Structures are given as structure tokens and as C-alpha cells.
Amino acid sequence: MSAVPSLRHLLLLRPRLRFIALSTSSSPFLSYAPSHHFSPSSLRVLSSSSSPTLTQEEADEAVGKGSSLIDVNPPRGTRDFPPDDMRLRNWLFQNFREVSRILSFEEVDFPVLESEALFIRKAGEEITQQLYNFEDKGGRRVVLRPEITPSLARLVIKQGKSVSLPLKWFTIGQCWRYERMTRGRRREHYQWNMDIFGVSKVRGEAELIQAIVLLFERLGINSSDVGIRVSSRKVLQAVLQMYAIPDNLFTQVCVIVDKLGKITREEIEKELLSLGVSIQAVNGIIEVLSLKSLSKLEEVLGSEEEAVSELKKLFSLAESYGYADWICFDASVVRGLAYYTGIVFEAFDREGKLRAICGGGRYDRLLSTFGSEDIPACGFGFGDAVIVELLKDKGLLPDLAHRVDDIVFPLDEVLDGTASRIASSLRKKGRSVDLVEDKRLKWVFKHAERIGASRLILVGNSEWERGAVRVKNLSTREEFEVKIDELV
Amino acid sequence: MSAVPSLRHLLLLRPRLRFIALSTSSSPFLSYAPSHHFSPSSLRVLSSSSSPTLTQEEADEAVGKGSSLIDVNPPRGTRDFPPDDMRLRNWLFQNFREVSRILSFEEVDFPVLESEALFIRKAGEEITQQLYNFEDKGGRRVVLRPEITPSLARLVIKQGKSVSLPLKWFTIGQCWRYERMTRGRRREHYQWNMDIFGVSKVRGEAELIQAIVLLFERLGINSSDVGIRVSSRKVLQAVLQMYAIPDNLFTQVCVIVDKLGKITREEIEKELLSLGVSIQAVNGIIEVLSLKSLSKLEEVLGSEEEAVSELKKLFSLAESYGYADWICFDASVVRGLAYYTGIVFEAFDREGKLRAICGGGRYDRLLSTFGSEDIPACGFGFGDAVIVELLKDKGLLPDLAHRVDDIVFPLDEVLDGTASRIASSLRKKGRSVDLVEDKRLKWVFKHAERIGASRLILVGNSEWERGAVRVKNLSTREEFEVKIDELV
Numbered sequence: 001m002s003a004v005p006s007l008r009h010l011l012l013l014r015p016r017l018r019f020i021a022l023s024t025s026s027s028p029f030l031s032y033a034p035s036h037h038f039s040p041s042s043l044r045v046l047s048s049s050s051s052p053t054l055t056q057e058e059a060d061e062a063v064g065k066g067s068s069l070i071d072v073n074p075p076r077g078t079r080d081f082p083p084d085d086m087r088l089r090n091w092l093f094q095n096f097r098e099v100s101r102i103l104s105f106e107e108v109d110f111p112v113l114e115s116e117a118l119f120i121r122k123a124g125e126e127i128t129q130q131l132y133n134f135e136d137k138g139g140r141r142v143v144l145r146p147e148i149t150p151s152l153a154r155l156v157i158k159q160g161k162s163v164s165l166p167l168k169w170f171t172i173g174q175c176w177r178y179e180r181m182t183r184g185r186r187r188e189h190y191q192w193n194m195d196i197f198g199v200s201k202v203r204g205e206a207e208l209i210q211a212i213v214l215l216f217e218r219l220g221i222n223s224s225d226v227g228i229r230v231s232s233r234k235v236l237q238a239v240l241q242m243y244a245i246p247d248n249l250f251t252q253v254c255v256i257v258d259k260l261g262k263i264t265r266e267e268i269e270k271e272l273l274s275l276g277v278s279i280q281a282v283n284g285i286i287e288v289l290s291l292k293s294l295s296k297l298e299e300v301l302g303s304e305e306e307a308v309s310e311l312k313k314l315f316s317l318a319e320s321y322g323y324a325d326w327i328c329f330d331a332s333v334v335r336g337l338a339y340y341t342g343i344v345f346e347a348f349d350r351e352g353k354l355r356a357i358c359g360g361g362r363y364d365r366l367l368s369t370f371g372s373e374d375i376p377a378c379g380f381g382f383g384d385a386v387i388v389e390l391l392k393d394k395g396l397l398p399d400l401a402h403r404v405d406d407i408v409f410p411l412d413e414v415l416d417g418t419a420s421r422i423a424s425s426l427r428k429k430g431r432s433v434d435l436v437e438d439k440r441l442k443w444v445f446k447h448a449e450r451i452g453a454s455r456l457i458l459v460g461n462s463e464w465e466r467g468a469v470r471v472k473n474l475s476t477r478e479e480f481e482v483k484i485d486e487l488v
Numbered sequence: 489m490s491a492v493p494s495l496r497h498l499l500l501l502r503p504r505l506r507f508i509a510l511s512t513s514s515s516p517f518l519s520y521a522p523s524h525h526f527s528p529s530s531l532r533v534l535s536s537s538s539s540p541t542l543t544q545e546e547a548d549e550a551v552g553k554g555s556s557l558i559d560v561n562p563p564r565g566t567r568d569f570p571p572d573d574m575r576l577r578n579w580l581f582q583n584f585r586e587v588s589r590i591l592s593f594e595e596v597d598f599p600v601l602e603s604e605a606l607f608i609r610k611a612g613e614e615i616t617q618q619l620y621n622f623e624d625k626g627g628r629r630v631v632l633r634p635e636i637t638p639s640l641a642r643l644v645i646k647q648g649k650s651v652s653l654p655l656k657w658f659t660i661g662q663c664w665r666y667e668r669m670t671r672g673r674r675r676e677h678y679q680w681n682m683d684i685f686g687v688s689k690v691r692g693e694a695e696l697i698q699a700i701v702l703l704f705e706r707l708g709i710n711s712s713d714v715g716i717r718v719s720s721r722k723v724l725q726a727v728l729q730m731y732a733i734p735d736n737l738f739t740q741v742c743v744i745v746d747k748l749g750k751i752t753r754e755e756i757e758k759e760l761l762s763l764g765v766s767i768q769a770v771n772g773i774i775e776v777l778s779l780k781s782l783s784k785l786e787e788v789l790g791s792e793e794e795a796v797s798e799l800k801k802l803f804s805l806a807e808s809y810g811y812a813d814w815i816c817f818d819a820s821v822v823r824g825l826a827y828y829t830g831i832v833f834e835a836f837d838r839e840g841k842l843r844a845i846c847g848g849g850r851y852d853r854l855l856s857t858f859g860s861e862d863i864p865a866c867g868f869g870f871g872d873a874v875i876v877e878l879l880k881d882k883g884l885l886p887d888l889a890h891r892v893d894d895i896v897f898p899l900d901e902v903l904d905g906t907a908s909r910i911a912s913s914l915r916k917k918g919r920s921v922d923l924v925e926d927k928r929l930k931w932v933f934k935h936a937e938r939i940g941a942s943r944l945i946l947v948g949n950s951e952w953e954r955g956a957v958r959v960k961n962l963s964t965r966e967e968f969e970v971k972i973d974e975l976v
Contacts, residue, residue, distance in 0.1 A: 068859045069858065069860060070605060070642065070645075070859055072642050074598065074599045074639075074642075075599060078601065079599065080597070081596055081597035082596055082647065083595065083657070086596050086597055087594075087595070089597070103915070103920070103921070104892045106575075108570055108574050109577070110569070111562045111563060111568070111676065113566065114563060115558075117559070118558065132624075134624070136620075136622070136666065137666055138564075140563070140564075151568075154560050155560075157557075157558075158561065158568070164938070176601075188599065203923070203925060206908065207923065214916075317904070317905065320905035320906070321909070321911075321912045322909070322912050371557035416691070417804065420805055420808035421809070423809075424808070424809045424810050424811075427591070427702065428702075431590070432590050435691070437687075437691055
């Protein structure tokens, strides 16, 4: 608890601090978590959590006996947000919020800690196998939520008849997964969710996709950078019916075939066969999933099939909205969540370098799995990771430096009251004011540049005797003497 | 998983839903968590968590075999934020952010899950006795943070020499406490923190208090509603020196005497005596803590005492800033956190009905407890609970209804493409547009009122043949026919 650190402490500690400062200079935003609900290859991190940490022994040695240096990193797989990263996050979230407002969605939120029961599903999804779960002191099973949709559904059930349908809600929140850490993975990300309850038509999906496209456009991304692949779980459902595979296998089949491209075809076959799906059906499923054209799908399934008519309707609406060039049919899109029942979609970079940017779909039967009446619903999740990687690749990251209006600097200690008065009066007008003391003028000028200050207000004795201050406009380099009561 | 709920299910479920809807109508904001870092009488909740829950048995019976209704409440002691509550929270946070901007603070953030080691302190503080802690799957001791200051200190150490001092950071984040739940307590709250590292003078505290006052003023609260009590831990330190009580007991004495007024004087005495403090010293401490005037304090401790000169400087600066009418000296303010070392303060409602609204102080020796070099620092925490109670009492809660610019409503299903085109074009101009389908016109008008829409745009066949729509201005009740390309 000594306030005066030993010289040895200072000397030994400094290299450590410098190293950490360097290792955090690459933004955690650029090495990020995934899109809609975590995908297996996601959560790569290059920065914070991989910065080497002193062993306890080394730390003890470095700081001498008595007080050892704590681990200055956040828990493994999590991020701090220093000012630069926070500005980027706020900017991104602000765009999420603005698009949600334009689509007339209302914001909601839920506890990051939820009951585990809300996330226990038996379909074998990765998301439920990597729950960040605990037992609390009261013996309750709780979990840092891996996704937000179940909380949303819970609140819809809780609100019951008091809400009028359709209900259009969005939320931005942190989601967690627990998996064995290999180097460069992350355990948390933030996710923007937009969900519609009470719209059974594909209008719901069409609105969600417009929101995603509007977001991309606001960020400066165009349809030659990014596309949105669309399919429907009803395609798979129709194929299962063709092969007389029982309905109760549907969800598990979806979860398995979602892994196509992530694990080998042989492994997929093996998993499907072990469910009791015949080899003919397996081949049929994989063949249909390779279709990239809606007219081909119509040939295979027939135009009467719901999967086909809904997809055609969505593509027709896309023409009306004006985002047809952003979307394409791709039967291989299944998405990894158990509860999707209809149209599913995901945004991808056309260069194919990144993981899915976001994903979503229709989940008309989620509420009944919670014991309530079903309400038709659809939604998407849009992570804060891949989008930032993409923006960086495209050179679209905004310049978000700290911006301050005025620096007030008393040139003499006896003027600290006067400086307070001036700062206070400017602040009451809404200007952002940094009051600086006990520094050299040279430092103040450097500081002004660093924080992007517009004006420097120097409070000096001789000017003050005339009831004035010196004001330096930092962009024009002009300098004036201004009477206190004329300062605005 | 059946999409068609049984009639029995519907009939039995409905009363439950209605009851829950009623029980959540009182805002969780109005029954809230505490101010700076939790205080013992805090976390009272009247709404969500106290809404009775069906037992598992009742739920099973209600929905029939197979799928039982999940608990629709968030985990005990936590809140959901439906749209109304979320708007209020966003409004409050927006004010926190705006004041922080005006004071030229930069926003930062940290994981809500931290290493337990960061919060293990031995002074007997309530906050460290109610840690919401767990062991994760990797055997690490982790905790849902009870306060944010230690994370802030961790990041300051991590950034090391790469940051230039002084450093002015703010953050808004959720904090957790775990305690045995009695009816009407809460386990989480949100907290606005502002902290300054690298300013040793009371200028730091003076700036923080200006931020708090500016916040109050923005919210419509004045100095006859609220005051800020100020004292210094150095008062206690001086008294301990007078009685030759060893320095290493200082923190524990502070934590104990902070309970004055919460537990009986006898219990305080007992705790101090068991530390080894003499009965004379106990009486001396309690006598000094009853002082409400700075000149009296000066008489007791002498004008040379740091506690006195710093407090006098703060009150003099308060005159210059123009907030002297908000603050008063009160030696009984100690604050419950172990790490404060100098000036401490807390805001209170002058009617004395509520708990502390916020609290903070100087903590110059926190970093050395983490094994790093000390940097002088001060900060405060401002919870989202008491302030909302106060605003409600004073009738100052803002009107924050949902506001939408336009409703686009196709009068015929064949016009859904046209409606999409119109909605899309208005949205690209930044207008918020709700696209409504499959409803009766009467419902649409009611809905327009509910969401505060400015215009209703009716897409009908006959107008459409003329390339036009009907636009109804919902405030003036005027109605026009407008050409599509003239619609703005």
C-alpha cells in the first residue's frame, strides 16, 4: 500500500508496460468475433488476449515482495475498449440504432445473465454446446447468454396480451461463448438483433433485409462488396418429405447439414446416416443444397412448393425495395440455429475472405418450445466483428479522433478560480472544455493537437486585469484578446 | 413443437399472461438500484422480480404434458427493458454522455465479467462480501463486476506509458451484486463513472462535482432539490493520528464508520474496539464525524491540516464554478469503499427520502494495491436507480413516446410492391417508416396514434393509377393526393 514505489519496482516494471502498450495498439475490433450467433471458425483475436502475460513468479520478482502485479489483461477471450476502440464501437452502434429507427423498430434490452433453461436445446447446435454457464450461490443454473433471441421470445411471452402485434424490436448486446481457448479466439462479441413478431408473410424477411442493406449503404459498402445469400429451411423440409424422413428429424438434419463446407462431406454423411437417414436421401439432400438458381429449385420441387413460392415472393419484393442486386438464392444456406423454420439468409463478402457478416431467418415455432402459443417471427443477428474487418479491408473505417471545443489554460496558479469561471461558463453553453493546469505551454499545444481542440483560451494576469483572455483559433492560428463577457 | 396450441393451453395460459402484463406496467426504473457502488439499503425492486412465478408443477399443469411454460421472468433481481423502459434508460445515458463530452472526457468500456482477483480486498466492505462470483469451466475465479473502478485502474496500468496524463475517462456499465434475495431487492444496476488519473490537486474533485451538477441541471433538478455532501478521509486520518492509531487500521476504520446511521452506534463502537481502537478514540472519531461546518473542523484539526486546506480550496473553487449552493461540508460522509484516500462526496435529496444519488472521491493509492506505481486519481459512480426515483417524485420524467414519421399502408394486397417502393424511398431519405399490411383501416389509425406517426400514406388502386398516393397529416388531419415523385 506504499504510495512511493521503489526504484527497483519502477525500473523493472517499465519494459513490461511499454510492451503491453505496443501489443494493444492493434484494435481488438479488427480481430473479431463472428456474425449471427457464433460460427466455428470465429472469435479469432490477434491482440489483447494473446499478449503474453508475466507468470506470477515473474511478476512477483518484478515488483518486489509484498505487492505483485495483477494480470492487467481482461479475462481470456474478452476485450477492453480504450477510447479509440470505444469511439469505433459507438459509431457502429449508432449506425445500428439509426437504421433501426428508420425501419420504425423499438429498442429493448435483457440481462446478459440468463437462466440456462432458456438455452438448453437438444439439436446438437454448437451454440448450446459452448454455453458460458455457471451455478450461482443459490444453486441456480445461469448462463452468460450466447445469443439474444430466446430472451426476446421470453419477453414477448411475458408481455402477453399487453402488446399489439406486429411487434418490431431491436437490441444491441454482448453475447458469450465458452470454448477451450486456442490462440486467437474470443469469448464475447456484441450483436445487433432486429426481430419481428406477428408477421407470417415474407414481408417480415424483406423488411429485415432492407435494414441490413441500408446499414451497409450507410457504412459505404455496396453490392459489389457484399451479397446476401437467401434460402429456406422449407427446401430441406420438402426434400425430407420426398424421402419420407420423419418430421422430428428435421431440426437435427438442419444442424448437421449447416456444417457442409466446415467439416468433410464424409463426416456429414456419417452423422446423417447415424440419424437413420438413408444414403439415397443423403445424396438427394446434398444435391439440392448445391442449387444456386431459383428456377432450378422450382424444377426440382415444383412451383406449388411453399419454399419456392415464398422465395419467389421475396425476390419480387426485393425488386420493389430496390435491393435485388444485393441478394441471391443459394440453397446451401441453412444457418446453424435449431429454431429456424423458413427463409434463412446471411451476408457475405464477395471476395470470400471473411466469415458470414450477419445471418438470420424465420423462426415461427420458437415460442411453443417455451410452452407458449406460437407467434410467427423472424430476425437476424449482426455481430461487431466481421463488419469491422471488412470496413478495414475496404478502407472504410471512419476517422474518429477525440474532438474538444476549447482548452482553458491559466498561465498562473492564482488564476485557477478565473479559469474555473471561464470553463464553467463555456460548458453551460454546451461547449466541451478541457481545463488544463500545471503544464508547460509547449505541452498544452501538443495536447491541443492530440485532442483536436478548436480553440485555446489562455488566462493570463495582464489580460485578466483588463477583464479579458487570449483566444487562439487552432485551425487558423489567429490570436485575439477577447473580453470575458464576449466569450462564446 | 406443435405449431397449433391446444385449446386447453390457450384457455389456461391467458390469465397468466394477463397478470404478468399488469405486474410489469410499473417501470423497473422506478424501483431501483443504488448510487455509487451498492449501499446496503439499496436494490429495492417493486416490479418484475417480485411478480409471482408459477411453480414448475403449476406450469406443467397449465400447458399440458410435453412442453411446460418456462419462467418468463429474467433471473431473480434482474430486469428486462421493454421499449418504454429502454427509452428512459437511453435518455438518461444520453445525458450522462453529453455531460461527459462537455467535460471533455473520453468513453471507455470493460468486460462485465472480470477476474475475481481484481475485487478481493480485505477491509470488510460490503461490496466485496457480495461478489457475484463463479468458477468457470477452466477453473478460473471470475466475477460479474460489482463496480467499475478496478477495471479502469487495470486498463490504466495496461496502457502504461502510452497514455498521456491527465487521463479523463467515463464509462456506463452494468454492475452486479449477489446477496440473499429478500423481497424487493435487485442484483444489478447500471452506473455512470467519471474518473481522472494524474491530477493530484482538488481540481480533480472540483471538475467531477461540476459534471454532477451539470447533469442535475440538464435533468431539471436544482440545488433546492439536491445537495452534495463533501468531506475528506484525511479528516479521519488526522483523528487517528491524534489518538496514535496505527496507519494500517485506517481503511478498516473507514469501512466501519461508514456504517454510522445504518447500524447502531453500539455496534460501530464494538467493531472499532475489536480492531484495537481505544474507547477515547472511538468517542473522538464519532464526535469529529458529527461536524457540519468547515470552520468548526478547522478549530478541531488546525488550519495546517491537509484535510482542512483541501476542503477549503474545493469550496473556494465551487464559488468560481458557480455551484457553491449545491455543496456543503459534512464530516459524516466517509463512503463505503476501502480505497478512498482524500476528499469524498455524495449527492442526496434534500427531503431525505432517498438513498445517496451518487458518490465518489479520491483514491490515490489504488494502483499500488495492484502492484503498480500509484497515480493520483479520483472519480464517482452514479447509478441509474435513485435518480429516476427522484425525477419521478419531482414530476421531471420526460415524455418519451415512440415516434415514427410515416406509416405506409397499401389498401390492396396487389399494391405490396408499390408500398415497398414508397417505404424504401422515404427510408433512404432518413425518414422512419412503418410499413403496415393486412390490417383494417381503423386499426391503422389507432396504431398511428400509438406510435406517434406524423403522416399516414395510403396506397390505393385509383390514386396509384394516377401515379399518386393519399397522404394524411395526422396532426392537422389534412389529407392530400400527392404524386409519388413529389413525396418527401
